Amino acid sequence: MSQKVxxxxxxxxxxxxxxxxxxxxxxxxxxxxxxxxxFFGDKTQVxxxxxxxxxxxxxxRLVHTDxxxxxxxxxxxxxxxxxxxxxxxxxxxxxxxxQADVAVSAGNTGALMAMSKFELxxxxxxxxxxxxxxxxxxRGESIVLDVGASIGADAEHLVDLAVxxxxxxxxxxxxxxxxxxxxxxxxxxxKGLEQVREAGRILREAQSPDLDYTGFVEGDDIGKxxxxxxxxxxxxxxxxxxxxxxxxxxxxEYLRTAMGRSLRARIGYLLARPALAQLRERMDPRRANxxxxxxxxxxxxKSHGGTxxxxxxxxxxxxxxxxxxxxxxxxxxxxxxxxNEPRQALGGAAS
Numbered sequence: 001m002s003q004k005v006x007x008x009x010x011x012x013x014x015x016x017x018x019x020x021x022x023x024x025x026x027x028x029x030x031x032x033x034x035x036x037x038x039f040f041g042d043k044t045q046v047x048x049x050x051x052x053x054x055x056x057x058x059x060x061r062l063v064h065t066d067x068x069x070x071x072x073x074x075x076x077x078x079x080x081x082x083x084x085x086x087x088x089x090x091x092x093x094x095x096x097x098x099q100a101d102v103a104v105s106a107g108n109t110g111a112l113m114a115m116s117k118f119e120l121x122x123x124x125x126x127x128x129x130x131x132x133x134x135x136x137x138x139r140g141e142s143i144v145l146d147v148g149a150s151i152g153a154d155a156e157h158l159v160d161l162a163v164x165x166x167x168x169x170x171x172x173x174x175x176x177x178x179x180x181x182x183x184x185x186x187x188x189x190x191k192g193l194e195q196v197r198e199a200g201r202i203l204r205e206a207q208s209p210d211l212d213y214t215g216f217v218e219g220d221d222i223g224k225x226x227x228x229x230x231x232x233x234x235x236x237x238x239x240x241x242x243x244x245x246x247x248x249x250x251x252x253e254y255l256r257t258a259m260g261r262s263l264r265a266r267i268g269y270l271l272a273r274p275a276l277a278q279l280r281e282r283m284d285p286r287r288a289n290x291x292x293x294x295x296x297x298x299x300x301x302k303s304h305g306g307t308x309x310x311x312x313x314x315x316x317x318x319x320x321x322x323x324x325x326x327x328x329x330x331x332x333x334x335x336x337x338x339x340n341e342p343r344q345a346l347g348g349a350a351s
Contacts, residue, residue: 003034003324004034004035004036005032005034005035005036005101005102005319005320005323005324006036006037006038006099006100006101006102007025007035007036007037007038007100007101007102007103007104007316007319007320008037008038008040008090008091008092008094008095008099008100008102008103008104009021009025009037009038009039009040009091009103009104009105009316010040010041010087010088010091010103010104010105010106010107010112011039011040011041011042011045011046011087012040012041012042012045012068012069012086012087012088012107013068013069013087013088013105013106013107013108013112013303013305014071014105014106014107014303014304014305014306014307014312015071015106015305015306016306016308017041017045017068018039018041018042018045018046018049019049020106020307020308020309020312021039021041021046021106021312022039022046022049022050022053022056023049023309023312024307024309024310024311024312024313024315024316025037025039025056025060025312025313025316026053026055026056026309027309027310027313028313028316028317028320029055029056029059030055031313031317032317032320033059035059035316035320036059036060037056037059037060037061038060038061038062038063038091038094038099038100039060039061039062039063040062040063040065040087040088040090040091040094041062041064041065041068041087042064042065042066042068042087043062043064046062047062050062063090065085065086065087065090067081067082067085067086067087068082068086068087068088068107069082069086069087069088069107069108069111069112070108071107071108071305072108073108073111074110074111075108075110075111075113075114075115076114077111078108078110078111078114078115079111079114079115079118082111082115083115083118088105088107088108088111088112088115089115089119091103091104091105092112092115092116092119092120092298092300093119095120095298095299095300096119096120096298101299101319101323102299102300102301102319102320102322102323103116103298103299103300103301103319104290104300104301104303104312104315104316104319105300105301105302105303106302106303106304106305106307106312106315107305108305109131109148109302109305112293112300112302113129113131113149113150113293113302116129116293116296116298116300117129117296120296120297120298120300121296121297122295122296122297123295123296123297123331123332123335124332124335124336125160125335126160126295126335127157128149128150128153128157128295129149129150129293129294129295129296130145130146130149130150130161130164130234130293130294130295131145131146131147131148131149131234131237131291131292131293131294131302132144132145132146132147132164132165132168132291132292132294133145133147133241133290133291134172134290134318135222135223135230135241135244136223137222137223137224137225138223138224138225139224139225140173140225141172141173141225142222142225142227142228142229142230143165143168143169143172143228143229143230144222144229144230144232144237144240144241145161145164145165145229145230145231145232145237145294146161146232146233146234146237147234147237147238147240147241147291148234148237148238148241148291149234149293150233150234151233151234151235152233152234152235153195153233153234154195155195155196155198155199155202156199156202157233158182158195158196158199158231158232158233159199159202159203159206160295160335161231161294162180162182162199162203162211162213162229162231163208163210163211163331163334163335164294164295164331164334164335165178165180165229165230165231165294166178166180166210166211166228166229166334167210167327167330167331167334168229168292168294168322168327168331169228169229170210170330171321171322171325171326171327171330172321172322172325173228175228177209177210177211177212178211178212178227178228178229179211179212179213179214179226179227179228179229180203180211180212180213180214180227180228180229180230180231181213181214181215181216181217181221181226181227181229181230181231182196182199182200182203182215182216182217182230182231182232183196183216183217183218183219183222183230183231183232183236183237183240184196184200184216184217184218185218186216186218187215187216187217187218188216189215189216191216192216196216199231200213200215200216208337210334210337211229214226214227217230219240222240222244223244289303289304289307289311289312289314289315289318290302290303290304290314290315290316290317290318290319292318292322292327294331295331297328298328299319299322299323299327299328301315301316301318301319301322302315303315
């Protein structure tokens with residue numbers, strides 16, 4: 001039997017709360033029976049959903065709290081009233097206390113990041129964590145980070161993102177030396193912000209055995225799957241992510257409208273049904289739901305707040321995968337190698 005993976009769930013997080021969290025956990029359990037869950041939330045709301053699912057009930061326990069972080073709260077507000085007692089905080093705290101291997105929440109992103117950083121602290125040499133997202137591409141999937149943990153980044157932070165992203169790609173994609181690119185406004189070395197150009201120089205001169213730095217990539221290269229890991233700061237990364245999600249929904253709506261416009265179109269739809277079903281599956285944002293908080297001394301997964309049960313199950317399964325493959329230890333080792341290299345050898349970057 002595989003080793004148990006203990007998953008702490010913020011049951012009150014997200015737009016739909018316990019209904020989606022519990023249903024998602026039940027789906028994840030059917031695919032990974034070795035999962036064990038701890039639900040943190042209001043027992044009057046959570047318990048009835050769990051009781052409807054005997055297998056899930058047998059593989060879980062519920063810790064009651066009547067405090068939940070609101071989606072509209074600022075991180076400072078959430079910390080003030082949610083520290084020590086909210087469902088979000090308690091899920092993270094379970095990871096800190098080694099009572100769980102990973103925490104999953106669909107709640108307020110800013111609050112989740114603030115609480116995670118406050119409670120778990122960052123790994124040695126990491127000043128700011130990042131959110132890494134799986135991105136569907138023409139080649140399969142890529143990892144894009146940061147997609148919204150913080151705004152702005154200096155060269156050294158971008159280099160750390162590259163190292164953490166590559167370590168994640170090795171685990172999730174099974175690539176020995178993942179290709180890494182820096183998101184920029186052009187592929188020429190003279191283009192872009194100074195900190196991006198400097199990060200490119202450091203990565204190029206480092207010749208790291210852990211990653212293959214290929215240079216700058218542009219926005220349209222992300223969907224092509226040009227590299228395994230796309231590195232950017234959180235402001236640009238979040239805009240790119242939301243734009244891609246919106247475009248996918250836009251295309252899906254165009255197709256739906258076009259297919260119902262005439263009898264000929266409806267007949268064409270019937271003939272093209274298998275291909276369209278495959279397209280719909282590839283474009284389904286639930287497949288890539290879930291971002292990993294990298295750079296923390298513990299594993300936290302952020303699910304989209306408005307996801308459904310299938311999407312939340314995908315976020316849980318992402319957490320299951322990174323725990324099962326020991327991502328935290330591998331990232332720590334990769335960062336240790338990076339930070340132990342003399343900065344003079346990397347072109348004199350500031351320490």
